[in-house]
Amino acid sequence: MGINNIWVFAQVANGAPTSGSLELLTKARSMGATVSVWVAGDGAAVAGALGEFGASKVFAVSYGSNLAGVAVASAMKASIDAGQAPDLVMFPQSYEGRDVMARLSVKVGRTVLTNNVEIVADGESVTVTTPIFGGNTLVATTFTGGTPYLAAFRPKSFVPESVAGSAAEVVVVNVPDLGATGAAQVIAVHVEETTGPKLDEANIVVSGGRGLGESAKYEMIESLAKLLKGAPGASRAIVDAGWVPYSYQVGQTGKVVKPSVYIACGISGATQHMVGMKGSKNIIAINKDKEAPIFGIADLGIVGDLHKVLPKLIEALQGR
Amino acid sequence: MGCAKWVLVRKNGNMNVIVCVKQIPDPANPGALDASSNTLKREGKLILDESDSYGVEMALQLVAAAGGGEVSLVSMAPNSETSGLRTALAMGAAKAVLVSDPALLGSDALTTAKILAAAVTRLGGADLIIAATESSDGYTGTVPEQMAEVLGLPSVTFAKKVSVEGGMLKVNRQTEDGYDEVTCPLPALISVTAGVVEPRYPSFKGIMAAKAKPVDEVTAADLGVTLVGWAGAGQKVSSVTQAEARAAGEVIEDDGEAFAKIVTFLEGLKVI
Numbered sequence: 001m002g003i004n005n006i007w008v009f010a011q012v013a014n015g016a017p018t019s020g021s022l023e024l025l026t027k028a029r030s031m032g033a034t035v036s037v038w039v040a041g042d043g044a045a046v047a048g049a050l051g052e053f054g055a056s057k058v059f060a061v062s063y064g065s066n067l068a069g070v071a072v073a074s075a076m077k078a079s080i081d082a083g084q085a086p087d088l089v090m091f092p093q094s095y096e097g098r099d100v101m102a103r104l105s106v107k108v109g110r111t112v113l114t115n116n117v118e119i120v121a122d123g124e125s126v127t128v129t130t131p132i133f134g135g136n137t138l139v140a141t142t143f144t145g146g147t148p149y150l151a152a153f154r155p156k157s158f159v160p161e162s163v164a165g166s167a168a169e170v171v172v173v174n175v176p177d178l179g180a181t182g183a184a185q186v187i188a189v190h191v192e193e194t195t196g197p198k199l200d201e202a203n204i205v206v207s208g209g210r211g212l213g214e215s216a217k218y219e220m221i222e223s224l225a226k227l228l229k230g231a232p233g234a235s236r237a238i239v240d241a242g243w244v245p246y247s248y249q250v251g252q253t254g255k256v257v258k259p260s261v262y263i264a265c266g267i268s269g270a271t272q273h274m275v276g277m278k279g280s281k282n283i284i285a286i287n288k289d290k291e292a293p294i295f296g297i298a299d300l301g302i303v304g305d306l307h308k309v310l311p312k313l314i315e316a317l318q319g320r
Numbered sequence: 321m322g323c324a325k326w327v328l329v330r331k332n333g334n335m336n337v338i339v340c341v342k343q344i345p346d347p348a349n350p351g352a353l354d355a356s357s358n359t360l361k362r363e364g365k366l367i368l369d370e371s372d373s374y375g376v377e378m379a380l381q382l383v384a385a386a387g388g389g390e391v392s393l394v395s396m397a398p399n400s401e402t403s404g405l406r407t408a409l410a411m412g413a414a415k416a417v418l419v420s421d422p423a424l425l426g427s428d429a430l431t432t433a434k435i436l437a438a439a440v441t442r443l444g445g446a447d448l449i450i451a452a453t454e455s456s457d458g459y460t461g462t463v464p465e466q467m468a469e470v471l472g473l474p475s476v477t478f479a480k481k482v483s484v485e486g487g488m489l490k491v492n493r494q495t496e497d498g499y500d501e502v503t504c505p506l507p508a509l510i511s512v513t514a515g516v517v518e519p520r521y522p523s524f525k526g527i528m529a530a531k532a533k534p535v536d537e538v539t540a541a542d543l544g545v546t547l548v549g550w551a552g553a554g555q556k557v558s559s560v561t562q563a564e565a566r567a568a569g570e571v572i573e574d575d576g577e578a579f580a581k582i583v584t585f586l587e588g589l590k591v592i
Contacts (some may be wrong), residue, residue, distance in 0.1 A: 011496060012496075013496035013497055014496075014497055018496065067475075067476065067493075067502065069465065069477070070474075070475070073469075093461075094496060095477070095478055095493075095494060095495055095496060096495075096496075098461055098462060098465065098477065099465050099475075099477055101462060102433075102462035102463075102464075102465030102466045102469065103465055103466075103468075103469045105429075105430055105462065105466055105469075106430065106433070106466050106469035106470055107469065109430075110430070110554055111428040111429065111430050111553060111554035111555050112429065112430070112460075112462055113555060114429075114459075114460050114461055114462060115459065115460070115461075127558055131563060132351070132353075133351050135563055136562065136563055136565070137353070137560060137561070137562060137563065138560070138561045138562070138563050139353075139358070139557055139559075139560050140557070140558045140559040140560070140561075141555050141556065141557050141558065142555065142556055142557075142558045143554060143555055144553070144554055144555055144556050145554030145555075179472070180472055180473065180474060181468070181469065181472060181473065181474050181475075182474065183474035183504055183505050183508070184474040184475065184476050184502050184503070184504035184508065185502065185503055185504070186500045186501070186502050187501050187502065187503055188500070188501040189495075189497075189498075189500050189501075190498040190499050190500070190501070191497045191498045192497065192498035192499070203591070204591060228586075228591065228592065236514065239514065239515055240514045240515040241515070242515055242518075246480060246494055246513050246514075246515065247494070252459055253453065253454065253459070253514070260589065260591060261586065261589060261591055263582075270347070271347070271351075272347070272456065278566060282585075282589060284582060284585065286578075290571070290573075295568060295571050296566075296568050297566045297568065298568060298569055298571070299569035299570070299585075300569055300570055300572075300581065300582065300585050301568070301569065301570065301571035301572070302571075302572060302574055302578045302581070302582070303571060303572065303573045303574060304573065304574025304578055305574065308574065308576070309574055309578055309579050309582075310579075312579035313579040313582055313583070316579055316580070316583050317583070317592065320592065
């Protein structure tokens, strides 16, 4: 038998599938199975992009004002009940992806393994790999229950590869009756305008942490990021403190980034943070504590006061 | 559940909230796996997961705004551990159900959700159930939504702003592009992001009072949940290996000219 039929849930953001979703599509294709994609909302808008990366069929769940997660999970369950059960469902670790996998997990009575960076199928047996302790240890876990196996992956686990395929066939799927679970309704959608490159796609990321001392000093991080045509990021500590929005957070709870250069300013390097940035090609760290764990992974470490180093660095770059 | 609770909320202004809290090893200490079970070592003193302090604070604020009601806690932890629960009780929660059972070792997220949902039911349900988006040690990140499905409740995950008006929940929910405004009738479940509110520090009076607050300790069998732990898990750990370590580079003390080192480094990479 083996893994013959794979579903990939594609997260759509700003009208296009996220790169994390295209990665999963690429990986699913390489496993030699029939690959179908599920999306929440307008399938026609993304059929071209998904087809380019090898999807032949897109199930588009028309979820109206419902929350996408519960709607897509219910539609998937209805399809499984109708005899279309996949062997494996792959999810990107995204806001909607997490809701879909969690609801589906209960509906089909199967566990869901999250935070994976690799998947290997050997006949019937499917094993996924999860980094723990800030990526120092890799745990391989094999599914032991029945199919469908449910697995979620961190962004940037695979490299998306186009096969220059033609637009995928779109099958519009209506949402089954959600009962009480469908009571939550979206009444307004807000798109936050961002200038400059996206945090998880930027070539250079400059992040600030508690060492900045106060919220107003985050301006230095933004200036430096702008000068380097990069994106500003943050540690969880200053997001929790309310200095910057959650969308700036780099780490296990926030975004996973793998830029060419990552500059960590006033960040000690808690496990929570390291998980999200240690895949960066080059890491520069500025911290006044020479024992800070961040220096253990930095290519260039500056032990010093960022309030002295950063203004000089900004001035030097402005002068170029 | 259903509409009855909601009517109750509107009639007398009471609001009962249950918060899911996890007691975890202090994140300041490096984590370790137990060599025989391949589960996270959770012996020794456990503390309240900082992520959950936001949910506790949110619950206390919502109950205060409603003008009545109480905050209860549900938690699953080994060795009858209550130190993290006591912190949440000291903040102002009234009581707790603790599920502690050696049989739960190795439980997957689905089993955990079933256990916590059963603990919620043991408390008689609530108008609102609050959890963090994910724990700081296992960070599977699916348990809140799985609980909602087990309980047949609507849910709003990644809530970054929450209020209750006229028995209706209003939430700003984090999305890939920004945020959605979501409304939802009670009863419901939400997961809250860190930073959604500023958690209070327990007062001395609160700490003293917490010692006498009731903690109902139960086993999985008491809750009627069977096939737990490794026996019920749809997964097994097949290997644990060390990742290739990233080597440290050059570390220098700033002598006033360290900025120039950074400029040179960036030039070398041809990014400036």
